[in-house]
Amino acid sequence: MPDFEYVRPQNMSEAVDFLKVHGSETRILAGGTDLLIQLRNDEISSPFILDVKRISELQTGIQQKNGVVSISASATVSEIILNNLINAYFPALITAAKTIGSVQIRNRATIAGNICNASPAADSAPPLLVYGAQVVIAGSKGMRRIPLNEFFIRSGVTALQKDELVAAIELPVPTTKMGAAYLRRTRRRGHDLASVTLCCAIEQTGTVRLAYGSVGPRPVLVVDKSGILVDKKASDEAKMATLESMFAQASPSKTSMRASPAYRLAMLRVLGKEGLDLAISALDELNEGEKSLNEGGK
């Protein structure tokens, strides 16, 4: 492992002041489950490693405030899986989080780190995109918020500037009922990177939000408001044509070892159809649940 200086700021202003001067020669350490591998393999070297885990402002965990659930940058994937708010409002994020690495990895890895690495295969990305995540960024000029969809640029590259760090990820609490599902294809069961990831969410209004990853340089979010995909009277052809147009941005790498472009594109369609059906069932279940609750009250 290359030598570096370890920096452990106690609060956000210390962190931001350091990055203002040394941002271009600093790598940020949260869970470290990707960073330490890159350092070990000499894929990166950096004079400074800045550990964000003891920044006092980042000790907030997962909180709900003003219609938004905020996930602090130091919250681990395991904390997310166990959290009641995330389970209640964002079940597809739980499904995705459970597929990240192993127990040992999830006990260290953070969702903020997962998006900052900007892997096209990041499991948390499709559900976060579908649920409308915003990234809260701290920098020397203050705080800013951008939609996650604008945060991802391409593999390994984000909109984060050298003097900035991610403070939190915010998810708006759904205002209408939403059915969602997360799916992935891997080479083997268990502990493996995904060859295709997909999250589908359906709102009560018929709007379908679809996000997919590992089939291009960055995860993609597409929204369809036509209502065709949830229309029980619409023909399968019409639905497939709509789904097909939603997959137009998929352009899998020809050089990846995990799967060929043809396989990924074929599986994307399989997952799309499956995800849509699962999301519709999830929404139906929510509606049924409410109906029986109302009837029970009479």
Place this chain on the structure above:
Amino acid sequence: MEKLIPVEMTINNQHYSLQVPPSMRLLDLLREKLDFTGTKECCGIGECGVCTVLVDGKAVDSCLMLAVEADGATILTAEGLARDGHLSDLQKTFLEKGAVQCGFCTPGQLMSASYLLSQNPHPTREEVEEGMAGNLCRCGCYERIVDAVLTVSGKDGGEK
């Protein structure tokens, strides 16, 4: 030369005040500096789980953590499982069930199993399989390892 950083931690109920270089992994500190050689190194990239230890009660891969990140933490390694020279129930059951062949992965398996049972004292077979998925065994003892964990949890009718 890297600047040494002072750290304090409790390892297997003993307090340590140490000086560590920033690039030293927790694994290197445990194995090379403190001789807790139960913690093994194999893949070095968080795939195999042989370096699993508990940090503040949570199972982690010690190859993916800097020693300095453990400043202030309480650490348990396989050496800390036995009490007064007597194996823990989990260790005994691993032996009874033949969940050990070459033994290289065993300390990591024990640490993951300890964590699993601390979080979920009565797991189902599926939960054990998921909870232990981060630990590889090249001898292929998986069935017996799962059996051992289930036995300790009392899931097979309470046999110990």
